[in-house]
Amino acid sequence: MPSLANVIPDPPALLATIDAACTNVGSHLHGPAHWRAVGWTGLELLAGEPAADPAVVLLFAMFHDSMRLDDGYDPQHGPRAAVFAASLHGRHFHLPDDRLKWLTRAIRDHTAGRLAGNPTIACCWDADRLNLWRVGVRPDPAFLSTETARRPEVIERAAKLEGQRHGWDEIVRRHSELPPGDGDTKTAATPQS
Numbered sequence: 033m034p035s036l037a038n039v040i041p042d043p044p045a046l047l048a049t050i051d052a053a054c055t056n057v058g059s060h061l062h063g064p065a066h067w068r069a070v071g072w073t074g075l076e077l078l079a080g081e082p083a084a085d086p087a088v089v090l091l092f093a094m095f096h097d098s099m100r101l102d103d104g105y106d107p108q109h110g111p112r113a114a115v116f117a118a119s120l121h122g123r124h125f126h127l128p129d130d131r132l133k134w135l136t137r138a139i140r141d142h143t144a145g146r147l148a149g150n151p152t153i154a155c156c157w158d159a160d161r162l163n164l165w166r167v168g169v170r171p172d173p174a175f176l177s178t179e180t181a182r183r184p185e186v187i188e189r190a191a192k193l194e195g196q197r198h199g200w201d202e203i204v205r206r207h208s209e210l211p212p213g214d215g216d217t218k219t220a221a222t223p224q225s
């Protein structure tokens with residue numbers, strides 16, 4: 033698996049491209065502060081899922097809500113964001129085929145409310161759901177796929193939305209310091225999907 037620097041050679045350029053194309057970039061609920069919070073939360077979940085790929089989780093954080101039309105009901109924002117992410121592959125980021133599929137599936141289906149058996153996708157969805165506190169919703173362990181995310185202290189701590197206070201430089205650096213994951217698609221977390 034290539035290093036994060038090879039997957040995303042120029043993170044500021046990628047982020048500038050996402051910001052420029054984003055259809056709801058001014059939102060404090062679904063805009064860049066939330067994306068950073070998802071990236072930050074993903075760090076703790078990745079530590080508990082050594083098979084998961086940090087680069088995919090980081091890219092999920094950056095892309096997953098970029099194509100929302102507004103902050104209301106918009107179930108197609110996942111599929112639209114998956115198409116947008118795929119359109120930047122080979123230009124702003126580079127992933128092996130299997131991991132590109134995990135990324136686009138994680139983005140496309142993150143609104144469907146399912147659990148994930150793939151550890152990388154599980155980290156993506158749990159990082160997003162632990163940040164439901166920002167809209168006044170306590171994350172429900174029944175909708176969290178990883179053992180780490182279901183721990184009561186992790187759910188409670190997520191209420192602080194700490195990641196919103198960290199910059200992308202630090203979040204990208206912290207992801208780059210994690211091992212790339214062995215790509216094992218099995219996880220002990222849940223048997224679903």
Ligand SMILES: [Fe+2]
Pocket residue numbers: 096097109142143
């Ligand atoms: Fe979303």
Ligand SMILES: [Fe+2]
Pocket residue numbers: 062066070096097160
């Ligand atoms: Fe989100």
